[in-house]
Amino acid sequence: MRRFSIITSPALWVGVFFTALLFGMPQLAPAFEWSFPGVSPPVFERGSFFALWLSHAGLVLAASGAATVLGMVLAIFVTRPAGRDFRSLVSTLAAVGQTFPPAAVLALAVPALGFGPRPTIVALFLYGLLPIIENAIAGLEGVPGATREAARGMGLSPWQLLRDVDLPLAAPVILAGVRVSVTIAIGTATIGSTVGALTLGTPIFDGLAGNKLPFVIQGAVLVALFAILTDMLFARLERWLQLPGTQPAV
Amino acid sequence: MIDLDHVSKRYDGRAVVDDLSLTVPDGAFCVLLGPSGCGKSTTLRMINRLVPFDSGIIHIGGEDVRGVSPETLRRRIGYAIQSIGLFPHWSVEDNIATVPRLLNWARNRIRDRVTELLELLRLDPENYRHKYPHQLSGGEQQRVGVARALAADPELLLMDEPFGAVDPITRDALQSEIARIHAATKKTIVFVTHDIEEALRLATVIAILEKGGLAQWGTPLEIVDQPASGFVRDFVGGESSGLKLLGLRRIAERMRPGETATGEPLSAEASLRDALAAMTERHTDRVPVADASGRLIGIITLADLVR
Numbered sequence: 001m002r003r004f005s006i007i008t009s010p011a012l013w014v015g016v017f018f019t020a021l022l023f024g025m026p027q028l029a030p031a032f033e034w035s036f037p038g039v040s041p042p043v044f045e046r047g048s049f050f051a052l053w054l055s056h057a058g059l060v061l062a063a064s065g066a067a068t069v070l071g072m073v074l075a076i077f078v079t080r081p082a083g084r085d086f087r088s089l090v091s092t093l094a095a096v097g098q099t100f101p102p103a104a105v106l107a108l109a110v111p112a113l114g115f116g117p118r119p120t121i122v123a124l125f126l127y128g129l130l131p132i133i134e135n136a137i138a139g140l141e142g143v144p145g146a147t148r149e150a151a152r153g154m155g156l157s158p159w160q161l162l163r164d165v166d167l168p169l170a171a172p173v174i175l176a177g178v179r180v181s182v183t184i185a186i187g188t189a190t191i192g193s194t195v196g197a198l199t200l201g202t203p204i205f206d207g208l209a210g211n212k213l214p215f216v217i218q219g220a221v222l223v224a225l226f227a228i229l230t231d232m233l234f235a236r237l238e239r240w241l242q243l244p245g246t247q248p249a250v
Numbered sequence: 251m252i253d254l255d256h257v258s259k260r261y262d263g264r265a266v267v268d269d270l271s272l273t274v275p276d277g278a279f280c281v282l283l284g285p286s287g288c289g290k291s292t293t294l295r296m297i298n299r300l301v302p303f304d305s306g307i308i309h310i311g312g313e314d315v316r317g318v319s320p321e322t323l324r325r326r327i328g329y330a331i332q333s334i335g336l337f338p339h340w341s342v343e344d345n346i347a348t349v350p351r352l353l354n355w356a357r358n359r360i361r362d363r364v365t366e367l368l369e370l371l372r373l374d375p376e377n378y379r380h381k382y383p384h385q386l387s388g389g390e391q392q393r394v395g396v397a398r399a400l401a402a403d404p405e406l407l408l409m410d411e412p413f414g415a416v417d418p419i420t421r422d423a424l425q426s427e428i429a430r431i432h433a434a435t436k437k438t439i440v441f442v443t444h445d446i447e448e449a450l451r452l453a454t455v456i457a458i459l460e461k462g463g464l465a466q467w468g469t470p471l472e473i474v475d476q477p478a479s480g481f482v483r484d485f486v487g488g489e490s491s492g493l494k495l496l497g498l499r500r501i502a503e504r505m506r507p508g509e510t511a512t513g514e515p516l517s518a519e520a521s522l523r524d525a526l527a528a529m530t531e532r533h534t535d536r537v538p539v540a541d542a543s544g545r546l547i548g549i550i551t552l553a554d555l556v557r
Contacts, residue, residue: 150335153300153408154349154398155324168339243339244382 011232018225022049025218032214044203044215049222055198056226059117059189063124064182067132072174075136076162090133098130102188106195120192120199127188128181135177139170168243175241179234186227190219200226251276252297252406252440257306259292259462266292267303268462274455277436279429281449284459285485290442293459294408297440298327310406325349328399328407328437332414334391336383342368342394343379349402367397371427389420396428400435409441413448425451446486450474450498458482471498496523496555504557505539507548515540518547525550 025043032042074090077083102123109119143166151165167174190201200223207215252274259267267289274280282290295301297308299320308315315323336345343364350360368375371393383391392412399407409428413421429452432439443449449456450470458465458473466478474494477483487494502518515538516528528537535552 144333144335144338146331146333146335147337148335149300149333150329150331150395151337151348153298153324153329153331155321155352156348157321160352165337244341 009236011229011236014225014229014232018222018229021222021225022053025049025222032218036214039212039214042214044206044218046206047198047202049200049203049218052198052200052202053222053226055117056186056189056200056223059120059124059192059197059199060182060185063121063189064128064178064185066121067125067128067181068178071129071132071177072136075133075140075174079137079140079166080158080162087137091137094130094133097126100126102127103191103194106191110195115196117192117197119195120189120197123192124185124189128185131180131184132174132177135180136170136174139173139177140166142173143169171241171243172238175234175238179231179238182234183227183231186230187223190223251309251311252438253309254293254297255307255309257293257296257303257308259289259296259301259303265462267296269306270459270462270464271306272457272464272467274438274440276438279432279439279441279452279454281453281456282440282442282459283444283446283449283453283456283485284465285444288459289462290444290459291410292462294410294440294442297406298324298329298408300324321352325352325402326404326406328402328404330392330395330399330407330409330412332411334395334412334415336391336394336398338383340382341379342373342381342383342386345383345394346398346401348398353402355402363401364397367400370400370431371397373397387420388416389424392416392420392424393427396424396431400431400437405437407437407439409439411443412441414443414445421448428452446494450494458485471495474498493523493526496526497521501525501539501550504554505548505550506554509549510546511536511538511549513537515544515546516550517542522550522555526552526555 026045029042032039036042071094074094078087078090105123105126106119109122113119113122147165147169148161151161156164189197189199190204192199193201193205200219203215203219204223207213207217207219254270254272257267257270258265270289270293282293284290292301296303297310297315299315310327337348340348343361346364346367347360350363355363364379365375368378373390373393378386378390378394383394386394392415396409396412399409412428413424416424425448428439428441431437432452441452450473453470455468456470456473457467460481466473466482468476473482474486474491477486483491499522500518501516501520501522501524504522505518511534513532513534514528516525518539518541525537529535529552536549538546539548539550541547
C-alpha cells in the first residue's frame, strides 16, 4: 500500500508540475505569444523564476520561522502557572498584529528599515503570529486535565510534563496553526515586491504596472502552486507525525 | 505510617480541610469516606503535595513531606485517580514504566517489572504490553492505571475514587483485585470514595470526613455498629445499616459447632448477610457451615443472626 501511495500522491504531482513550470516557463513563450499577441517579451525575464522563488521562500521561511519560535514561546509561557495572567494580553496583541493589513505594515516599516526584504519579513512575521499563538494555546490547553494530573502525581517535573506530555499531545493542533500561517505567508509575501523584495510577486506587479497580463498570470500561477504544494506537504507531515492512539487535528 | 498533624487548607478564606489530624498505620487500607465537598480528595492530594497545605505538618514514615522536592516525594508514592489519566500516546508498557523510567531503572528491570505487574492485574503481558490506551476497555484502562501506580513498588498508594467511573461488574472485579493486592503486598493504601459499600468491603480502617474535619475514625464494624454522630449514622446506614452490619460479620463468629443440618453448606468465612440470603432463598431457618477444606463443622440459624 505504502509504495503505491507515493506514486498516487497528489502532492508528488503538484510538486512535479510546479518544478516544471518554475524552470520551463520560458519554453512556454510561444503559447503566451499566441494567447496574448503584441506583449513583448511574452515571458517575464527580469530574473529567473527559480531565483524569485528562492528569495520568496527565504522570506517566508525567515518570517514564519521567527513567528513559530516566538509564538511557541509565548503560548508555552501563558499556559504555565507563572504566565497565566498574561494569557489574554498575548492573545490580544497577536490579534492586533493580524488586524493590521500587511500593506500598512510595509508602508510603516519602509521608513524605518529601508527598501528590500526586511520590511516584508516584519509584515509577514506580525501577520503570521496569530494563527500560531492561537493554535498553540488551544493545543496546550486541550491536553486532558486527567493526564496532566496523573503525570504530576507520578512525579514528572514541570519540564518533563511539557516535553513528554503537553507538547506531544498538542503537536497536531500546533502544527495545524503553523500550516495555516505559512500558507497565508506564501500568498502575502507577493506584496513585498512593491517595496523592493524579490518574490514571485515581482512579475505580478511588473505586469500590472506595464499592462502585461502574461506576467501577472505567470507569477500568480506559481505562487498558487507553491502555496498548494506547501499545504499538501504539511498535511503529509501531520500524518507522519501523528502519534499512535490520537486523531489528526484537522 | 502517615501522620497528619493539625493540617488545614483554605480556598479564598473558606476551610476545605480544617485542623485535621489522623494517623494511618503501616499496612492499613485506610478509606477516606464522606460526601462531596467534605475534603477527602483534598486531604489525599495534600499527602503527595499536589495540593499545598496552609498549616500543620504531614509525615510519611517519620519524614516531613516538605523535606524533599515534590517530584522526589511523588515518585515514592503510587497515585491512581478516577479519570485514570493514562498517556494516550504511550503504549501500556510505557505507561506502566513511567515512574521506573523517571528513577532511571535499567531497561531489563523495567521490562520484567511490567510483565510482573500485568500478570498481577490479570492482563496477559504479551497481548497487552504494546496496546495503546484507546484500544482498552474502561476496566482494562483502570487496571493499567493501578499497575502504573504500583510500578516502582511504592510503600504507599494513594487512590482517588479509582473505581468510580466503571460499571458495577467491573468495579466489583477491581475491588477484589485491589483487596487481593493489599493482602499480598501489605502496602499502605489511602483510598478516597463516597461509596459506603466500597469502603466497608475494602477498608481495614475508615476515616469519615465532614466539612473538612474528622467525624469518626474506626474499623468498618465500629463505624456501622457504633456511629459517633447522627451525621455518621445517616451517611453510613440509613435504614439498611442492620444489613451492612450482617455484611461485616463472619459466620464463624456466630455458628453452632457440631450440630448438623441438610443442604449445601456455606463457608465459615462468608458473611452473616450471605447466611441470611441463603436462608431466604431456601425457605429454611438453618444452614450447614463448612470450613475452607469443605468439611462440615456446624450450623447457623436465623436466631444466631440477630443474637
